[in-house]
Amino acid sequence: MRLDELASKIGAKVHTPGRGANVEADQVYAGDRISDLLNAAGEHALLVSNLASTHLVRVAELMDIPGICLVNGQVPDAAMLDAAREHRTLLMASPLGLFETCGRVYECLATEKQT
Amino acid sequence: MTTAVYEIKGGDYERGGAASRAVKQQLKQVGADPAVVRRAMIAAYEAEMNVVIHTQGGELRACLHNGQLDIEVIDTGPGIADVEQALREGYSTASPKARELGFGAGMGLPNIKRNSDRFAIESALGRGTRVSFTILLKPQALYGAGRHSVQIVAERCRQSLRCLRACPTGAVRAFRGKPEILDYLCIDCTACIAACPTGTLMMSGTVGELKPAADTVLVVPAAALVQYGAGVTPQRVLDELTALGFREVRVVEAWEEALRAAVVAYAKAEAPVAPVISPACPAVVNLIETRFPSLIPHLAPFLSAIEAVRGELGGRQAICVALCPCQKTALRIGDGVQPDVLLPAVLRAAVMPRLNTNPPAGHGSSALGGGASADVLRVAGLRHVVRVLEAIEDGLVTDVPVIEPWICDKGCFGSPLLAEDAVLARSRWQTAPVERQASARAVRRNVPFEPRKGLRLDNDMTKAIHKLARIDKLKRSLPGGDCGICGAPTCAALAEDIVLGRAHPEACPRQGQSTPPSEKESGT
Structure with missing residues (x-):
């Protein structure tokens, strides 16, 4: 599923579009520890995390991850937005918590697989 | 460092x-x-x-x-x-x-x-x-993998350069006086084999002799049964083959019919897009994966007939007559029995003497053959296939539910490895088909169709863009007549080859001829 499409389906707000319109995501990794997210990295992954900082964008950049979703309605600060813009990472923010956000994403990807 | x-x-x-x-x-x-x-x-x-x-x-x-x-x-x-x-x-x-x-x-x-x-x-x-x-560090393979069964016997080449233009994906080059194949572009069809006047391009890895054995299954395509002239029915040839002493002789056509029926049913019940393209010809599947990746969703998810036959050998020894490289590749890749692959000419040599000495046998009941269905449009011949696929890509084919494309003329009857003319052979098959074999069925694919990676100019996007610009510039400096004398099929292909280091920068013998004489002289 395209990342921007996924964002609208799970009710997340897209802050920076990145390469999102052209990138398909079929994997989701959620976590609040950088090391875990590093290991989970993939070219078609979406990172879901509480870590609203530039480091998350850095991880996405180093590991070629196309998209990040912040949770709990967090608003990315200017530094994070700049970093995301610079590295063309799609940055979205979900009003829901980590668990619920992942649940919605899972639902979207699972329905897509069936059809 | x-x-x-x-x-x-x-x-x-x-x-x-x-x-x-x-x-x-x-x-x-x-x-x-x-x-x-x-x-x-x-x-x-x-x-x-x-x-x-x-x-x-x-x-x-x-x-x-x-x-x-x-x-x-x-x-x-x-x-x-x-x-x-x-x-x-x-x-x-x-x-x-x-x-x-x-x-x-x-x-x-x-x-x-x-x-x-x-x-x-x-x-x-x-x-x-x-x-x-x-x-x-492992250097990344710049090209996607391609598997084919086309073999080059270089010493036969007389440089007619016909293969260069015949190839539908521009996979052939002849820079060093003999043809070479770019694996990642080859779709394993018969175009270059058919075009070559000297037999330089051939199907690889076949066995030279037909050895009957009581535990061996012989698999023959219908087209191989109608290569014996007027009056020799395919049933007669089949009977002779059985009499040679095989455990069983299977005719691939039965699986093609089963596949056709399955594809029609799939088109009616499940297909996400129309028209549905039958995967009957493996070379067509390769062509779609290479040149028409957007049509992959149109392909019905079944194995080709030859792959289905192979899957049903159940571990038994087998000899298969293959009519083209892609059939041979389909018989060899992946898991399962690896049957011996035979050229139709070798089969013919084994059958011919028996036809002269044995009395003709009676006809079987007409059941297998023809295979025409109102729902299925057969498109045969490379030129037609390419144009129809282009039309489907443009959304212009809305009136046909199922398309069955074949690279060779008249389907497999037009394989360049066969002696008889395609039209005659097919007509003989249709007028006197052989007895139906009961067990044939269509088999769903486990592995989805996937677009081929094709060529990447460079791993680094910046460099790739740079190379693209160089190719573009070079292309405009070449004559554009696509003469093929340099060894590349088109001027555009040569520009790419030069930038990627496959061809000499001055490979074009006509470069500069279109520019003003003064410039030309200063260049030489």
Whole structure:
């Protein structure tokens, strides 16, 4: 599923579009520890995390991850937005918590697989 | 050998990761495999952040040489009290601030160790720590893999250059006086074999003799049964083959019919898009995966007839007559029985003498053959197939539910490996088909169709764009007549070959002829 499409389906707000319109995501990794997210990295992954900082964008950049979703309605600060813009990472923010956000994403990807 | 040194400031979370990013750029420039780059990045970033989180500062040295990346990360203290403990997963001494930012999971050193090919750590309390690791770089294959069964017998080549133009994907080159095939473009069809006047291009890896055995199944395509002239019915040939002493003789046509019925049913009940394209001809499937990837959803998810037959051999010995390289490839790749592959000419040589001596046998009941269905549009012949696929791509084919494309004329009857004319052979098959075989059925594919990777100009996007610009410029300087004398099928292909280093920069014998004489003279 395209990342921007996924964002609208799970009710997340897209802050920076990145390469999102052209990138398909079929994997989701959620976590609040950088090391875990590093290991989970993939070219078609979406990172879901509480870590609203530039480091998350850095991880996405180093590991070629196309998209990040912040949770709990967090608003990315200017530094994070700049970093995301610079590295063309799609940055979205979900009003829901980590668990619920992942649940919605899972639902979207699972329905897509069936059809 | 290039060594780069990057300073890392202790406590500077803002800039943490900058050194890793610089190393990544270097790796991309040398064309390292993306999976290797990812491993290198995990290790480098963890090592770099360790310095930021735990120390007063240090540096990261990255050295690229002999196909490997050596990284050394040195800091000036405070050092690790218990290195063994620090290497254990989950052990961390990170500050609350670091933990808040998502670091300090106690995974740093284990992560580095796991992702590197060599890892070492030394530390002295009060003096500092030195972490060094090596990552072996594999250059990334620039081209996607392609498998084909076309063989080149170079000494037969008389440089007619017909193969260059015949190839539907422009996969043939003749730069060094003989044809070569670019594997990633070859779709394993018969176009170059049919075009070659001297037999330079052939199907590879066939056996030279038909050896009947009581435990062996013989698999023959219908077209191979109608190569014996007027009056010799396919049933007669089939009877003679059976009499040679095989356990069983199977005619591929039965599986083609089963496939046709299954594809029609699929088109009615399940197909996500219309029209449905039958995967009957493996070369057509290759053509779609290479040149028409947007049509992949149109392909019905079944095995071709020859693959289905092979799957039902159940481990028995088999000899298969293949009419084209793609059938041979389909018989050889993947798991399962690897049957001997026979050229139709070898079968013919074995059958011919029997036809002269034995009395003709009676006809069987007419059941297998024809296979025409109102729902299925058969498109045969490379030129027609390409044009119809283009039309489907443009959304212009809305009136036909199922298309069955075949690369060769009249389907397999037009294979260049057969002696009889395609129209005559097919008509003889249709007027006197053979008895139906009961067990034939269509088989669903386990592996989905996938677009071929094709050519990448460069792993580095910047360089690739640069190359693209060079190709474009070069293309405009070439005559554009696509004469093929240089050995490339088109001027555009030559431009690409020159930029990718496959062809000599001055390979074009006519370059400059279209430019004004004064310019030409100054150039020579």
